[in-house]
Amino acid sequence: MTVWIVIIVAGLGSYLFRLSMIMLADRITMPAYLERATGFVAPAAFAALVAAAVAAACLELGATRAAAPLAAVAVAVIAVLRTGSPYAAIFAGMPVLWIATALLSA
Amino acid sequence: MFSLIADRRDIAAGARAMLPWLVGVVPFGLVIGLSAAQASIPTLAGWLTGPLIYSGSAQVAVIQMLDGGAAPLVVILAALVINLRLVLYSAAMARHWRGSPWWWRLVAGYLLVDPSFAVGLDGYDRPTNRGRAHAHYFGGAILLWAAWLVAIGTGAVVGAGLPGWLQLEFVIPLYLVGEVVSKLADPALRRAVLVAAAVAVLSLAAPLHLGIVLAIVAGIAAGLTARRRSPSPQRRTPPRLTEEPHSTAEPHSTAEVAA
Numbered sequence: 218m219t220v221w222i223v224i225i226v227a228g229l230g231s232y233l234f235r236l237s238m239i240m241l242a243d244r245i246t247m248p249a250y251l252e253r254a255t256g257f258v259a260p261a262a263f264a265a266l267v268a269a270a271v272a273a274a275c276l277e278l279g280a281t282r283a284a285a286p287l288a289a290v291a292v293a294v295i296a297v298l299r300t301g302s303p304y305a306a307i308f309a310g311m312p313v314l315w316i317a318t319a320l321l322s323a
Numbered sequence: 324m325f326s327l328i329a330d331r332r333d334i335a336a337g338a339r340a341m342l343p344w345l346v347g348v349v350p351f352g353l354v355i356g357l358s359a360a361q362a363s364i365p366t367l368a369g370w371l372t373g374p375l376i377y378s379g380s381a382q383v384a385v386i387q388m389l390d391g392g393a394a395p396l397v398v399i400l401a402a403l404v405i406n407l408r409l410v411l412y413s414a415a416m417a418r419h420w421r422g423s424p425w426w427w428r429l430v431a432g433y434l435l436v437d438p439s440f441a442v443g444l445d446g447y448d449r450p451t452n453r454g455r456a457h458a459h460y461f462g463g464a465i466l467l468w469a470a471w472l473v474a475i476g477t478g479a480v481v482g483a484g485l486p487g488w489l490q491l492e493f494v495i496p497l498y499l500v501g502e503v504v505s506k507l508a509d510p511a512l513r514r515a516v517l518v519a520a521a522v523a524v525l526s527l528a529a530p531l532h533l534g535i536v537l538a539i540v541a542g543i544a545a546g547l548t549a550r551r552r553s554p555s556p557q558r559r560t561p562p563r564l565t566e567e568p569h570s571t572a573e574p575h576s577t578a579e580v581a582a
Contacts, residue, residue, distance in 0.1 A: 220389055221368055227375070256512075258408050260503060260542070261543050264517070264523070265520065267500055268521075304350065304498075311490075
């Protein structure tokens with residue numbers, strides 16, 4: 218139940234943000250630094266989510282079982298640096314995850 | 324206002340201008356759908372983040388944090404922090420939508436997100452009449468909306484049918500790794516990303532997953548301070564639209580979709 222409420226409230230809040238200025242204000246100049254801030258939102262959010270997920274997985278799984286996801290993330294980082302394509306992370310990381318999981322459970 | 328029939332050329336032109344954005348948007352939607360199918364929340368709830376929240380980065384945060392068992396209020400807070408940028412887009416559009424019917428502002432506002440903002444603004448920058456610019460915005464925005472919901476739905480259906488050993492719950496973290504690492508070339512973005520990641524790890528023990536929210540805010544602040552020190556030429560468009568390391572020809576928006 219809470220899941221649905223969270224999604225509905227987050228959606229309503231987002232809609233209110235969208236409507237805020239077009240309903241209230243005719244002409245508003247936003248401070249320039251706020252405009253600059255928008256470019257950092259998605260990268261910062263993504264970095265926070267992935268760092269927290271990886272760190273939590275390490276604490277939760279313990280050294281041996283965390284090895285597979287960690288190896289996948291490491292290979293993904295290298296693949297993206299090498300190719301410059303964000304999608305290389307998935308295409309390189311997932312096979313490493315499968316192989317490492319198979320090896321560790323064998 | 325515009326007419327669906329008389330202004331169909333402008334609607335089509337707006338939709339065409341959206342096509343390059345879909346290259347980044349559609350795979351992101353597929354990945355979100357996959358993760359919704361794998362997460363511990365109902366798949367339909369995951370899909371509903373599409374029409375309700377309609378912003379890829381906030382949707383990922385909501386799905387991941389609900390899946391991780393974060394407190395409801397903190398999940399909402401994280402989504403709203405990420406979506407606060409919509410107020411800026413709203414302010415930028417207010418000038419063009421002033422005096423237009425309230426129903427148009429309700430609909431156009433609902434469709435407002437990074438790619439539709441960029442494509443729409445292009446239309447308003449041209450010296451055509453306002454009705455045709457509305458049509459241009461609408462054409463791009465409605466195509467984006469349809470493609471986004473179909474992509475998430477497709478990802479959710481496919482994801483539900485795939486075997487567990489594929490560990491598809493890792494697709495989202497790896498996707499995020501790709502997005503983050505490909506941003507490292509830009510000094511200000513690198514700073515934002517590294518600070519956000521560091522704060523997220525350091526505040527892992529913070530109650531209710533509040534560390535995520537803290538990390539996002541810290542990352543944005545770090546990016547802003549970096550930018551202030553290195554003077555860069557004034558830009559007309561918001562940073563995200565011009566700052567993509569591999570942008571120009573192809574506005575690889577991905578993240579930002581509905582970001």
